[in-house]
Amino acid sequence: MFSIVILGAGNVATHMFQAFQASGNCSVVQVYNHRPESLKAFEKLTATTTELSELIEADMYLLCLKDDVIESIAEQIQTKSGIIAHTSGSQSILRSSNSAVFYPLQTFSKGSKLNYSEIPFCLEANSEENLQILKTIASCISPEVFEISSAQRQTLHLAAVFVCNFTNHLYAIGESICKEDDMPFDILKALIQETSAKVQINPPSEVQTGPAIRKDESTIKRHLSQLKDQNHKEIYQLLTQSIKQKHDKL
Amino acid sequence: MFSIVILGAGNVATHMFQAFQASGNCSVVQVYNHRPESLKAFEKLTATTTELSELIEADMYLLCLKDDVIESIAEQIQTKSGIIAHTSGSQSILRSSNSAVFYPLQTFSKGSKLNYSEIPFCLEANSEENLQILKTIASCISPEVFEISSAQRQTLHLAAVFVCNFTNHLYAIGESICKEDDMPFDILKALIQETSAKVQINPPSEVQTGPAIRKDESTIKRHLSQLKDQNHKEIYQLLTQSIKQKHDKL
Numbered sequence: 001m002f003s004i005v006i007l008g009a010g011n012v013a014t015h016m017f018q019a020f021q022a023s024g025n026c027s028v029v030q031v032y033n034h035r036p037e038s039l040k041a042f043e044k045l046t047a048t049t050t051e052l053s054e055l056i057e058a059d060m061y062l063l064c065l066k067d068d069v070i071e072s073i074a075e076q077i078q079t080k081s082g083i084i085a086h087t088s089g090s091q092s093i094l095r096s097s098n099s100a101v102f103y104p105l106q107t108f109s110k111g112s113k114l115n116y117s118e119i120p121f122c123l124e125a126n127s128e129e130n131l132q133i134l135k136t137i138a139s140c141i142s143p144e145v146f147e148i149s150s151a152q153r154q155t156l157h158l159a160a161v162f163v164c165n166f167t168n169h170l171y172a173i174g175e176s177i178c179k180e181d182d183m184p185f186d187i188l189k190a191l192i193q194e195t196s197a198k199v200q201i202n203p204p205s206e207v208q209t210g211p212a213i214r215k216d217e218s219t220i221k222r223h224l225s226q227l228k229d230q231n232h233k234e235i236y237q238l239l240t241q242s243i244k245q246k247h248d249k250l
Numbered sequence: 251m252f253s254i255v256i257l258g259a260g261n262v263a264t265h266m267f268q269a270f271q272a273s274g275n276c277s278v279v280q281v282y283n284h285r286p287e288s289l290k291a292f293e294k295l296t297a298t299t300t301e302l303s304e305l306i307e308a309d310m311y312l313l314c315l316k317d318d319v320i321e322s323i324a325e326q327i328q329t330k331s332g333i334i335a336h337t338s339g340s341q342s343i344l345r346s347s348n349s350a351v352f353y354p355l356q357t358f359s360k361g362s363k364l365n366y367s368e369i370p371f372c373l374e375a376n377s378e379e380n381l382q383i384l385k386t387i388a389s390c391i392s393p394e395v396f397e398i399s400s401a402q403r404q405t406l407h408l409a410a411v412f413v414c415n416f417t418n419h420l421y422a423i424g425e426s427i428c429k430e431d432d433m434p435f436d437i438l439k440a441l442i443q444e445t446s447a448k449v450q451i452n453p454p455s456e457v458q459t460g461p462a463i464r465k466d467e468s469t470i471k472r473h474l475s476q477l478k479d480q481n482h483k484e485i486y487q488l489l490t491q492s493i494k495q496k497h498d499k500l
Contacts, residue, residue, distance in 0.1 A: 067469075090469055090472070105437060105438070105440070105441055106440060106441055106444055107441060107444055107445055107448070107459055109448060109452075109457055109459075112444075112447075112448055112451075112452075114444065118440045118443075119440055120436075120437050120440055122437075144437075144440070146433075146437060148433070151431070152431050152432070152433055154472070154476065155427060155428070155430070155431040155433070155476065156428065156431075156433060156437065156438075157473075158427060158473050158476050158477070159423075159424040159427040159428050159438060160424070160438065160441055161460055161461065161473060161486070162420045162421075162423045162424045162427065162482075162485075162486075163420055163421050163423075163424035163438050163441060163442050163445070164441050164442070164445045164459070164460070165458070165459055165460025165461070165462065165463075165493070166420050166460075166485075166486075166489045166493075167417050167420050167421075167442075167445055167446075168445055168448075168449065168454050168457065168458055168459070168460075169454075169458065169462075169489055169492060169493050169496070170412045170413055170416050170417050170420070171412075171413050171417075171449050171454035172453075172454040172455045172458065172496065173409075173412045173413075173492075174409040174410070174412045174413035174454075175453060175454050175455060176455075177405060177408060177409040177412065178405070178406070178409050180405070181401070181402050181405040181406075182402070183396075183398070183402055183405070183406060185453065185454075186370075187355060187370050187372075187394075187396060187406065188355070188406075188409060188410065188413050189449070189450055190355070190356060190368045190369055190370055190394070191355055191356055191357060191410055191413060191414050192413050192414070192417075192446050192449060192450075193368075193446055193447075193450065194356055194357055194362075194364065195357055195413070195414045195417055195418055195446070196417075196442050196443055196445070196446035197362075197443075198357065198359060198362055198418075199418065199421050199435075199439070199442060200439055200442075200443065201362070202359075202362075203422075203425060203435065204418050204419075204421035204422040204424075204425050204435075205422045205425060205426075207359055207418065208415070208418055208419065208422065209357055209359075209414070209415055209418070210411055210414070210415030210416075210418075211411065211415070212415065212419075213415075216317075219317075219340055222340070222404070223407075223408050223411060226404065226405065226408050227408070231491075231492045231495060232412075232492075234488060235412075235416075235488055235489065235492060236411070236412075236416075238484060238485055238488055239416045239419055239485065241481075242419060242423075242481045242482075242485060243415070243416075243419050245481060246419070246422065
């Protein structure tokens, strides 16, 4: 059984807590947060503390914290013998020998239920021994375990902005286009689901559809004339041009 | 039992054929295509023909054809007493009294299995009587049946370009970013799935995440410096700016 202390109480901390407790082979023995009110949800489930000086011994200290405080918190607990791993997609691994990265490549929202066994974990450590421990711990949650360097992780984080954050914004644009013409966003949900399902089994570049790849200029022209929002018009033009260019090259 | 003749043999025709045959209450009595080789997949399953003059009587003629031939084919079969419905998202309803629209709002690929009961059908007819027949036929496949005007349908088609075609292109950009740094696209799949699952239960504008909505300028700056492809850089800038503007207004 691996013992884990989680530092932080936000979405990532909450989901990691649930994933470890459900794993059977890992136990979250303590949760730290500097604000006592954020610890309420954890109090009945495990030990909690608002003081770094009160952290107990554990195999891993998991820093589910904002990027700008990771380094300072890690420094304050550096004397602990366990691995000190952060969960950030963009922060490099710290220098001390027990530093590591335990990055779950997923979008976490409070309240949304996740299948933890499908989360890819991107791991990095400053020693082969610690890397093996991290792999064993991550494997308790998910079979999707990858050894990823800090440079690669920053690339992944960038790719995630495109496929998650920007994609969600396109959904929001679809929502506002529907609303302007008195239609519910619901009508687009099956299409959204299927578009994401398709690329689970096909490379996205091979399943591109729509007026841009067909070079259907009359539809493109009509769509541009339909768009009232100048921002949406520019996004339509730029993405249409990008699809055309990509598939000219292929 | 409703009898249906399908005109066309592409992805939409193939999926509509399967959906009707599985429905129990509708039967595809004939499939037409001008190219005999395209009919091979249907020959063992129903009657087929390459001649419009040989079309048999049916309750509905479903035109699963390219936009630019819909009108001419519809004119050639106008003497039929059944409803003549096309499946296009962008073509207006034709003028003749038996013209109609039977638009499945979904992305169809050969080979991908779909849950037909989740496809929203957008219907339009030139008479109340025909609209009721269309509703009954569509309900055999899916409970998601909407009466949608030609103008609304064109709006929907535009919204679909954003949430399906453009989204798939963002997946393709994610794929190429991963590949440049020797990582498999597989690593992004769980994130893509969850991003689409989230908006099945939440409005997309309420679940936006990422550096743009957080106004995390240092991450945005680093991401822009990481992007090598000028097109990808422009897309990153425009979508980041659009997310910021949208959430400033909210």
